[in-house]
Amino acid sequence: MARISFILKDPNSKIATPILYTLTYSGQRVKSTTKQKIKPSAWNKNSKSIKKNRTEYNFVQEELDRIEIIIKSTIADLKKKYNGLPNKNELKNILTTRLFKEDRNLSEMSFWTYFEDFKNKLENKKNTRTGKPISKGxxxxxxxxxNHLKNFERSTGNTVSFLTLSNELYDxxxxxxxxxxxxxxxxIGKHIKNIKSLxxxxxxERGVQLPLSYQEKYWRVHKREKTxxxxxxxxxKELTELEELDLSNNHTMDKARDVLLLGSWTGLRISDIFRIRRENIDLExxxxxxxxxxxxxxxxxxxxxxxLKILKKxxxxxxxxxxxxxxxxxxLVCKEIETLNNEITISELKGGQLKEIKYQRFDRVSTHTGRRSFASNxxxxxxxxxxxxxxTGHxxxxxxxxxxxxxxxxxSEGLSELFNEWYK
Incomplete structure (x- = not known):
């Protein structure tokens, strides 16, 4: 629950001192000026207001009442729209604007409304670089x-909105x-990249005003290069063994094996392998x-x-x-190859910790393995x-x-081999 109070900047001053307002909420505290001054002798410490017999300061009390009403109204507006309040720096900025400048418009587009709109537009949007429709992936x-952001809100109580974007929210x-x-x-890096793009x-596109608490560079993309x-x-050798497997009794595994082999001998991505037609093939x-x-x-x-054998097939x-x-x-197909049952150790950053996890090689095979195999071989x-x-397009x-x-x-070994050839 938000609590509003007024205090003197220097209660022991012999001359008029500024009156400050304080707002306490969710463990945070905003303190800022009311742009009003009074002599400490006219201040009631208990009620934290102007003494009733000091009528010369009636206009100051009226201004304090106005400020309290606007703060309460702003908090109610923010809670209604965003189901929460931003961090103290952004809230202070909003209150200063509302109290002493033009009324800040709090009807900006909702983050979730925009995200839904953004996703819907992807259905008909084209890649600006290629002119092709946005991929299914x-x-x-x-x-x-x-979905992760929605669950983050439900599970943690954090409010995700354009207004509440901050380094703290990122953490x-x-x-x-x-x-x-x-x-x-x-x-995680993929999701942060998507959020920043949004x-x-x-x-x-919409001129959405981002809060001062959002620092784009702080929202860094996590990425770890594989060793x-x-x-x-x-x-x-493994590809030859794979090609020689008899999978005639399992048509699905047979087709999957053939797709992997096509990627391994052409270097094409799976999306392009699926698009190969007779007109793409120049046998001459x-x-x-x-x-x-x-x-x-x-x-x-x-x-x-x-x-060629697979294409004819x-x-x-x-x-x-x-x-x-x-x-x-x-x-399942690769599991049939003896060497693909060997163990490898993968370092993965999970739960904020770098863990070494053992896998059998066939467990790490995917549609992309074919393209990587082509380049490596x-x-x-x-x-x-x-x-x-x-x-490969690199x-x-x-x-x-x-x-x-x-x-x-x-x-270095490759260079050594060349030296041995050149300088026998």
């Missing part, structure tokens, strides 16, 4: 962020995502030409003998299976990096090396 990501949200939901640092859109040992890819030049969905860039990738198209089914089944085949990057070599999990030791 991006829409799903924003839905997850929305509370991070603590909730880490400790309550046990999300990894990279997943806030920036609201500011640019070379944590990156899983399938070697050419032995290449697949396709304009990739993510960047709208034309990619030309060679056709490996296993790729599916009538020069891709297997009819969903990405979800592929992810579910390729782990081609590099180890000593294919020029620029040629591999032309397929623009910087340092990003490419992180992607395939090449350590500094391996880079």
């Amino acid at each position: 991006t829409k799903c990501s924003y839905n997850q962020t929305f 509370n949200l991070i603590e909730y995502l880490e400790k309550e939901l046990n999300l990894s640092s990279n997943t 806030i920036n859109n609201a500011k640019l 070379a040992n944590e990156i899983v890819f399938l070697s050419e 030049r032995n290449v697949i030409k396709i304009r990739v969905e993510k960047t709208d860039r034309l990619v030309v990738t060679p056709i490996h003998p296993i790729t 599916h009538n020069f198209s891709t297997p009819a299976i969903s990405a979800q089914k592929v992810n579910e089944n390729i782990k 081609m590099y180890r085949r000593k294919v020029p990096i620029q040629q591999i990057m032309a397929v 623009k910087k070599e340092k990003d490419f090396f992180k992607y395939i999990g090449i350590s500094k030791e391996e880079l």
Whole structure:
């Protein structure tokens, strides 16, 4: 419950001293000027108001009454609209504006109304860079962020609104995502990135005024780069073993295996693998030409003998299976390969702590493993990096090396091998 009181800045002053108001709420305290002054002798310490016999200060008491009414009204407006109050700095800013300047409009668009509107617009919105519709994955990501924020409000009592954005809210949200939901640092980073994108859109498109307590740089994106040992890819030997498995009795696993192999020998993302049609296949030049969905860039990738075998098997198209089914089944397929049952240790930031978790390699295989396998195997085949990057779309070599999990030791070993060849 909010408590309003008035105090003298210097109760022992021999001359008129400023009157301050104090507002206490939710463990926070706002203290600011009323722009009024009186002599301490005219102040009733018990009632914290002007003494009744000091009629020369009636106009001051009237102003204090006005200030109290406006503070109470502002608090009621804020609670009704936002189901809570902002931090003390933002509340002080709002009260100062309402008390002594033009009335601050508290009817700004609700954060949740804007978020709902933002999600709905994604259905028909196009990527400004590629001109393509927003991907299903991006829409799903924003839905997850929305739901996590709603649950954060319910579980913690924090109010999420444009008015209550603050560094403190960010800290509370991070603590909730880490400790309550046990999300990894990279997943948390994805949600923070979505929230910041939403806030920036609201500011640019709707002119939403953000509070002083929101500092964009403080809302940093959590991300942890994988080490070379944590990156899983399938070697050419493992891919051959995978291709030779007899899955004729399980059509779903067979299709999932074929999709993984296509990614591993073409370097294409799964979204582009699903779009391969007969017109994309140039058998004379032995290449697949396709304009990739993510960047709208034309990619030309060679056709490996296993790729050709799979394309023929599916009538020069891709297997009819969903990405979800592929992810579910390729782990089961990869479990059949002996070396993919080896253990690896992954460091994950969960609940605010870095934990080492053991997995079997097949558990870490996903639809993206194929593309990573292509890049890793081609590099180890000593294919020029620029040629591999032309397929994967990487623009910087340092990003490419992180992607395939090449350590500094391996880079040095590669140079040593060249020296041995050159200077025998």
